[in-house]
Amino acid sequence: MLKFFFSPQSCALASHIALEEAGADYEAVRVDFSKNEQRGAAYLKINPKGRVPALATDRGVLTETPAILFFIAQTHPAAKLAPLEDPFDLGRLQAFNAYLCSTVHVAHAHRMRGYRWADDPAAIDEMKRKVPQTVGDCFALIEAEMFEGPFVMGDAFTIADPYLFTLATWLEGDGVDPARFPKILAHRTRMAARPAVAKVWALHQ
Numbered sequence: 121m122l123k124f125f126f127s128p129q130s131c132a133l134a135s136h137i138a139l140e141e142a143g144a145d146y147e148a149v150r151v152d153f154s155k156n157e158q159r160g161a162a163y164l165k166i167n168p169k170g171r172v173p174a175l176a177t178d179r180g181v182l183t184e185t186p187a188i189l190f191f192i193a194q195t196h197p198a199a200k201l202a203p204l205e206d207p208f209d210l211g212r213l214q215a216f217n218a219y220l221c222s223t224v225h226v227a228h229a230h231r232m233r234g235y236r237w238a239d240d241p242a243a244i245d246e247m248k249r250k251v252p253q254t255v256g257d258c259f260a261l262i263e264a265e266m267f268e269g270p271f272v273m274g275d276a277f278t279i280a281d282p283y284l285f286t287l288a289t290w291l292e293g294d295g296v297d298p299a300r301f302p303k304i305l306a307h308r309t310r311m312a313a314r315p316a317v318a319k320v321w322a323l324h325q
């Protein structure tokens with residue numbers, strides 16, 4: 121059975137939703153950030169990066185949201201969470217998730233985790249001040265150029281949808297008005313109504 125390590129309302133929400141959408145057989149294990157459990161010896165044995173999510177499989181532990189999402193899609197083909205037979209569409213899907221992981225999430229992290237990049241409190245404050253602009257710019261690009269609708273990739277629900285949903289739930293906290301992005305906001309509302317999303321969302325409160 122899969123063992124999924126998560127912390128509420130973190131980026132782990134995306135993979136958690138994907139596990140539910142896939143109908144996966146998994147156990148969810150909560151990592152308590154308030155106790156710094158992600159940096160404790162026990163968790164570092166699971167994920168030496170000290171981050172969530174992590175997915176323990178019978179072949180070892182997977183980390184990094186795009187990799188975990190794709191693993192879930194590949195191991196649960198009946199759920200049709202990725203265009204597995206179409207190399208180009210699969211490439212587009214991976215490009216979308218890579219952008220969320222490498223650019224959007226990192227822009228967001230400058231609000232709470234500026235200490236990763238600077239020691240000077242003034243530099244950390246400056247990074248924090250920039251977050252509404254950098255995160256807002258990322259979402260403006262997604263809204264205008266990348267989001268197809270009604271789902272990220274068009275008509276089919278894929279692993280890009282829970283990932284976009286997760287990052288879109290951070291918008292208000294990042295000082296960005298989601299009303300600027302009508303398509304993404306409608307997607308967020310539609311996603312929240314899905315039974316798998318509602319079930320996982322409740323566990324993340």
Ligand SMILES: N[C@@H](CCC(=O)N[C@@H](CS)C(=O)NCC(=O)O)C(=O)O
Nearest residue numbers: 130131158170171172173184185221
């Ligand atoms: N690139 C990783 C990022 C993982 C990550 O930064 N997770 C955050 C939560 S959203 C975390 O575990 N932070 C704990 C910490 O920084 O101590 C992914 O996409 O999975």
